[in-house]
Amino acid sequence: MLLEAFWPMILLANCPVNSKQRIAMNSTQNPAYEKIDSLWINVHLSTMTQSGPYGMIENGALAVSGQKIAWIGKRHEIPRAVESNAVEIYDGDSGWITPGLIDCHTHLVYGGSRAREFELRLQGATYEEIARQGGGIRSTVAATREADDESLFKQSALRLASLLQEGVTTVEIKSGYGLDLETELRMLRVARQLGERYPVTVVPTFLGAHALPPEYEGQSDRYIDFVCNEVMPQVAAQQLAIAVDAFCESIGFTPEQTERVFKTAKNFGLAIKLHAEQLSDLQGAALAARYGALSADHLEYASEEGVKAMADSGTVAVLLPGAFYFLRETRVPPIDLLRRYEVPIALSTDSNPGSSPTESLLLMLNMACTLFRLTPEEALAGITRNGAKALGLHNTIGTLEQGKDADFVIWNISEPAELAYRIGSNPLRHAIKKGKLIRTLDT
Numbered sequence: 001m002l003l004e005a006f007w008p009m010i011l012l013a014n015c016p017v018n019s020k021q022r023i024a025m026n027s028t029q030n031p032a033y034e035k036i037d038s039l040w041i042n043v044h045l046s047t048m049t050q051s052g053p054y055g056m057i058e059n060g061a062l063a064v065s066g067q068k069i070a071w072i073g074k075r076h077e078i079p080r081a082v083e084s085n086a087v088e089i090y091d092g093d094s095g096w097i098t099p100g101l102i103d104c105h106t107h108l109v110y111g112g113s114r115a116r117e118f119e120l121r122l123q124g125a126t127y128e129e130i131a132r133q134g135g136g137i138r139s140t141v142a143a144t145r146e147a148d149d150e151s152l153f154k155q156s157a158l159r160l161a162s163l164l165q166e167g168v169t170t171v172e173i174k175s176g177y178g179l180d181l182e183t184e185l186r187m188l189r190v191a192r193q194l195g196e197r198y199p200v201t202v203v204p205t206f207l208g209a210h211a212l213p214p215e216y217e218g219q220s221d222r223y224i225d226f227v228c229n230e231v232m233p234q235v236a237a238q239q240l241a242i243a244v245d246a247f248c249e250s251i252g253f254t255p256e257q258t259e260r261v262f263k264t265a266k267n268f269g270l271a272i273k274l275h276a277e278q279l280s281d282l283q284g285a286a287l288a289a290r291y292g293a294l295s296a297d298h299l300e301y302a303s304e305e306g307v308k309a310m311a312d313s314g315t316v317a318v319l320l321p322g323a324f325y326f327l328r329e330t331r332v333p334p335i336d337l338l339r340r341y342e343v344p345i346a347l348s349t350d351s352n353p354g355s356s357p358t359e360s361l362l363l364m365l366n367m368a369c370t371l372f373r374l375t376p377e378e379a380l381a382g383i384t385r386n387g388a389k390a391l392g393l394h395n396t397i398g399t400l401e402q403g404k405d406a407d408f409v410i411w412n413i414s415e416p417a418e419l420a421y422r423i424g425s426n427p428l429r430h431a432i433k434k435g436k437l438i439r440t441l442d443t
């Protein structure tokens with residue numbers, strides 16, 4: 001019911017793309033590839049492995065067995081057994097296949113809207129002024145606390161559906177608009193429900209240290225005590241998150257408070273992420289790196305020292321061009337430093353009501369190129385290979401390789417750079433999640 005109500009275009013059955021395009025069927029057994037559920041031919045592949053630009057394989061083919069990629073390579077090199085055992089063979093009509101897209105930093109679950117705040121900012125108020133006046137995050141906290149479970153799910157599902165329509169197959173979702181025990185846990189449960197009801201992997205992150213709730217005004221240390229001693233133990237006990245995040249900023253929490261959150265997270269065996277250096281340099285990136293963080297995100301004001309620390313710890317830099325654009329920031333993240341120290345760069349929507357109200361990951365590709373001067377290949381790596389790294393999932397998703405999850409998208413484009421080049425268009429033709437065709441456009 002919910003799928004029909006909120007995402008009428010979705011197809012859950014693993015049905016052929018088009019009966020006219022299905023060109024062969026055979027079920028001959030072969031020990032090497034005895035169960036090939038589908039084989040895609042007449043396609044080009046951007047595998048996003050690091051073997052050449054885009055990990056490109058022109059005139060390629062991809063075979064799926066169950067939820068995994070069973071074989072990938074040149075069309076003329078398909079093992080005979082793969083082709084003969086394929087239950088379904090699909091003609092990709094010269095489309096390009098990329099890994100399923102990964103949105104590794106979102107605040108997708110929340111109540112209400114901040115369109116009024118947008119109006120105020122256009123009348124001259126700054127993001128910091130609005131935050132200090134109790135607006136900003138706090139207004140979303142109030143709306144999220146008020147929303148019942150069903151309403152919170154419905155509002156969030158609509159946003160998730162937009163991401164899925166652009167080929168997102170994995171999404172990270174943070175809490176952080178409850179800031180009390182009940183609502184933080186509720187947000188994480190809604191995130192989990194979204195992953196259960198939609199064909200997408202949801203990676204939940206606990207962001208209790210997002211903002212100071214009104215009831216803790218002037219008592220930020222006490223609030224951090226509450227996050228560490230009362231909320232995080234419940235999050236861990238109920239297995240509601242795999243990572244913990246914090247907002248280390250002059251209008252958020254200090255590095256000392258952030259470190260307490262990290263120490264507690266480590267004790268619970270939870271991974272670490274950090275909103276760092278968005279508006280000033282508090283050396284959050286280096287702090288995150290010291291704790292072996294999966295990622296440090298934003299990073300407009302990151303220093304060379306911070307970047308070097310990230311390189312040493314293998315921490316991914318998650319860039320968020322939507323927030324940079326929406327807040328009309330002018331300080332660009334240190335892209336050259338990130339390249340020089342070979343820090344993996346990921347990109348994400350940062351989908352949230354205050355500073356990045358977008359549900360388009362494809363638009364972030366273009367913005368990362370136009371605003372941050374990433375190359376289209378770097379940008380695409382940011383929402384595939386490096387997005388997976390930022391979630392600690394690089395062994396199973398993010399590139400197209402034998403044995404990885406069969407999460408991929410077939411695009412109606414003539415070359416991979418077209419994904420970053422276009423503004424506001426969606427050339428998705430088919431999306432496949434764990435081997436199942438979940439969305440198709442009739443073209």
Ligand SMILES: [Zn+2]
Pocket residue numbers: 105106107275350352
């Ligand atoms: Zn964020």
